[in-house]
Amino acid sequence: MAYLDAASTEPLHPAAREALLAALDVGWADPARLYGSGRRVRLLLDQARAEVAEILGARADEVSFTSSGTQAVHLGVLGGLAGRKRAGRRLVVSAVEHSSVLHAAGVHERDGGSVETVGVEITGRVSPAAFAAAVAEPGTALACLQTANHEVGTLQPVAEAGEACQAAGVPLFVDAAQSAGRLPIPPGWSILAASAHKWGGPAGVGVLAVRKGVRWRSPYPEDDRESRRVPGFENVPAVVAAAAALRARVAEAAAESARLSALVDRIRHEVPRLVPDVEVIGDPVERLPHLVTFSCLYVEGEALLTELDKAGFAVSSGSSCTASTLRPSHVLEAMGVLTHGNVRVSLPRGVSADDVERFLTVLPDIVRRIRHSLGVH
Amino acid sequence: MWRRKPAPRELPQESAAARPSAPPATALTIDALGRKCPIPIIMLADQINTVGLGAVVAVLADDPAAFTDIPAWCRLKSHEHVASYELPQGGWSIHVRRNY
Structure with a gap:
């Protein structure tokens, strides 16, 4: 065969497999605890975080691990909207975003918010001018644009969209699931989501990065994990394997x-x-x-x-x-x-x-x- | 989920022209209601040459794919997608002009 x-899922990278097996033995303890085994796992987790952050062009304290790419998208979009409630309830998305973005937009709409969809050219590319015009409308809380389309592969003008968003004072959520580990992350994002199994890491690890200074509030009940951004006990062995796969992929x-x-x-x-x-x-x-x-x-x-x-x-x-x-x-x-x-x-x-x-x-x-x-x- | 706005939809260069409230008469109507893509398009490709040059064929279809695919077929085959009209019972009457 x-x-x-x-694009659905990349087979597990050998470097991830090796890291996963090693980390299963040493990375099981609770990284939130202060005893030795806990501290050692915290070290593994933060080392993985530092590596992933560096490759994605983020600071380590901006990066949280989620339980999937989809969860990272949901948290990124809904948390970005919640943090900007006072600025407005208008969400701008491209028409070709991944369904996880559009379904989060659907939740926002059912909550009384509005969603403005920016169409695409026949190549699947968003027009930077149309996107800029949409984010400049008053009351825009958040804009969403993927780095690359998951079905047709077309790259989106993220850097240009980022400039337009900055000019309008609107944060930009970027879904980098299809390109992370394959292409450098373009500048201009405020909130970033990615998924480890797309770059050869294990399933069950997503990445959510929130730029320092960007207003973001979790749509979930409060939880102390991952800088209070993501609920639930971290899957440290999988996170370590995800970081190993990303490092290996970028080297290749x-x-x-x-x-x-x-x-x-x-x-x-x-x-x-x-x-x-x-x-x-x-x-x-x-x-x-x-x-x-x-x-x-x-x-x-x-x-x-x-x-x-x-x-x-x-x-x-x-x-x-x-x-x-x-x-x-x-x-x-x-x-x-x-x-x-x-x-x-x-x-x-x-x-x-x-x-x-x-x-x-x-x-x-x-x-x-x-x-x-x-x-x- | 984002979806293309429902019919009627016209080509941009024609959108300024007044559109009659009911679809105009056509030289041929192909009933593809209940047929899944690509059948409506195969029926259109089979029959478009039975009308005169410049004549309009109406394809009645209710598979959502037809709404996108018949205009895309026109683009690929250099025929003209005139307009798509929503049908009261669901689906569309998609009008195509034979160009050659």
């Missing part, structure tokens, strides 16, 4: 990202050449190094995933028939691109070029067969 769905990033990006270029170039009536989606240049999405006309997304699975390829799709909601992906809808016959290929670290070549070999015949079964010739 060729695993080409790194320059060489591996260039290699993956060249493979993505090959897919972007070859798929429309080998398969008729295909639309390759997203920005061809300003994109994540490892992710490419395309839609095949006259093909059902589910059939495509099933056939690719049979042929030994694990990929994902934004087509409605593959979603529990039976709605097409809100990202593809917002871009105005084909939503059916959609395939997202995201390359994990170490993927072999042979797997990519094999994918390009089997895809044309699979698409042809599915179209044939629907009477399209």
Whole structure:
């Protein structure tokens, strides 16, 4: 099986596995306690925090570990809004944010707040001017923009959005889940969220960073853990493993990202050449190094995933028939691109070029067969 | 979850023009109600050449994917998405002009 769905989750990095096994033995005690074993675990936790903070471009005391990337997003968005209640109840989001951001926005709306959605170009990129205009509206409490889109890979103009937010005095929440560990974090964020299993760490570790001086108040009941930002007992072994994976990924990033990006270029170039009536989606240049999405006309997304699975390829799709909601992906809808016959290929670290070549070999015949079964010739 | 605003939706260059309250008559109506994508688009691709150049085909569809996918198909195939009108029973009448 060729695993080409790194954007859903990256396989555990060997450095994370090693760190996790070691930390399970020594990192079980309560880091909030003052006895020796507790203090040693506190040291492990704070060392991991310092490493993650440095790589993400934050101060150690700005970084808290959460129990998932989704929890980091929920806390980041709702805590950012709660901290700015007196400034206003208006939330600005891009139309292509991850569902965790949009669902947090939904909670805010049900609470009587308002949500302004900024649309995107056909590449999936937010227009910096439109975003700037939206955050400049009076009463804006918080703005949200991802570093890169999780379905199409397009990078967002975070640095420019950050400048616009600073000019308007509005904090910017940045969801860096898809790019952290692969690309440097752009400047301009006030609150940052990331997820360890996306960079090869274990599941169950998210990162929430709140810039010093940014008003933030937890939407949860009070708890002393993680500088009172995140409730619950820290999973120190997993946090240590997450930091080890991030450190290893960043050390490999320059060489591996260039290699993956060249493979993505090959897919972007070859798929429309080998398969008729295909639309390759997203920005061809300003994109994540490892992710490419395309839609095949006259093909059902589910059939495509099933056939690719049979042929030994694990990929994902934004087509409605593959979603529990039976709605097409809100990202593809917002871009105005084909939503059916959609395939997202995201390359994990170490993927072999042979797997990519094999994918390009089997895809044309699979698409042809599915179209044939629907009477399209 | 953010969703594209429901129909009617028109191309930007036409949005200034007055839009009749009821959808205008078309040369052909394709009933794809109850059919899931990509079937409505396959039906459209099959039948668009049965109308004259410049004539308009209406596709009736209620799969949410059709609302995005028929305009996207028009863009890819260089036909014109004229407008999409909401149907009283749910779904849309999506109007496409044959360009070639």
